[in-house]
Amino acid sequence: MAEALRRARPVALALLWMLAVPGLQAAETKGHVVEGSRAAGLAECVKPAAQMRRQHMEFIKHQRIVTVHEGVRDTPYSLAGCVECHVRYDERQIPTPINHPDQFCGACHAFAAVDLNCFDCHAAVPNGGQESVSPSRREGEAHP
Structure with a gap:
């Protein structure tokens, strides 16, 4: 049994690679910002894009400490600043919540299979616009 698993491993890895490459290429082709956002017109974020992709959660956690304690x-690195810059506006200038599956935060977190719970409490659009808080946190409903 162990010998069969050892032999099957390279085949399984090759299959995974064949499935992953088209998805990775599509993600690279599409870009890392959403068209219609302020970020789409900028050369880079507050740090280089590669660093933001790797360390954004560390920046957010550090910002949480600075905001809450100080x-x-x-x-x-404020979450409101991220939303302000990366949110997409439609043709009527209505912001699309950043955590929707096809938007900046939502698309990346869905691709990486990582839970996105920031917007259970925080606004997903600038200045408390439409859909600023998840439906479960609306007035009159029980809070988790």
Whole structure:
């Protein structure tokens, strides 16, 4: 049994690679920002894009500490700043919530199979616009 598993491993890895490459190429071709967002017109984020992709959660956690414990809210790593820059606006200038599966945060987190729970409490569009809080957090409903 162990010998069969050892022999099957290279085949399984090759199949996974064949399935993953087209998805990775599509992600690279599509880009890492959503058209119609302010970020789409910028050369880079507050840090180079590769660094933001790898470390954005560390920046967000550090910002949480600075905001909650020190009261500092206006920094380049604020979640509101991310939403302000990366949210897409439709033709009527209505923001599309950033956590929808086809939007900036939602698409990347879906691709990486990572839970996106920031917007259970935080606004997913700038300035408390439409759909700013998840449906489960709306007035009159029980909070988890």
